[in-house]
Amino acid sequence: MTASDIAENGKSISINTVQATLRSLLKKGYIEIYGITYSGTVLAREYKPIVSAEQYAAEQLQSMRVNTLDFSTLNFLDHLVNNSSSDILDELEQVIKIKRGEGEK
Numbered sequence: 001m002t003a004s005d006i007a008e009n010g011k012s013i014s015i016n017t018v019q020a021t022l023r024s025l026l027k028k029g030y031i032e033i034y035g036i037t038y039s040g041t042v043l044a045r046e047y048k049p050i051v052s053a054e055q056y057a058a059e060q061l062q063s064m065r066v067n068t069l070d071f072s073t074l075n076f077l078d079h080l081v082n083n084s085s086s087d088i089l090d091e092l093e094q095v096i097k098i099k100r101g102e103g104e105k
Contacts, residue, residue: 002037002044022047030056 003022007015025031026047035046051059064071081088 001048002039002046004039004044 003015003018006022007013007018010018022031026033030049030051031047032050033045034048036043037046038044049056061073061076065073077092081092
C-alpha cells in the first residue's frame with residue numbers, strides 16, 4: 001500500500017500525516033518498503049507490515065503500562081469487556097486457560 005492509498009482510504013487523513021506516520025513506523029521497524037510502483041504518474045514506495053496488528057497493539061499497551069503513572073491494566077480490561085461483544089470474554093477465558101496450562105494447545 002502506498003501513502004496515497006492510505007490517505008485515500010482514511011477518513012480525513014492528510015497525506016502529510018500519513019507520510020510522517022509511515023516514516024515513524026518504518027524507523028521503529030513496524031513496516032518495511034517492499035516495492036516501488038506508479039501512483040498516477042509518479043513513483044511511490046509500497047509498504048507492508050512486519051508485525052501483526054495484535055503484536056503492535058500489545059507493544060503499545062505495554063508502553064502505556066510502563067510510561068503512564070496511573071495506567072491500570074485491570075481498568076483497561078474492564079473497559080474493553082464492557083464496550084465489546086461477549087465474544088471477548090470467551091477469548092480472554094481461553095487465553096487465561098492456556099497461560100495456566102489448562103486449555104488446549
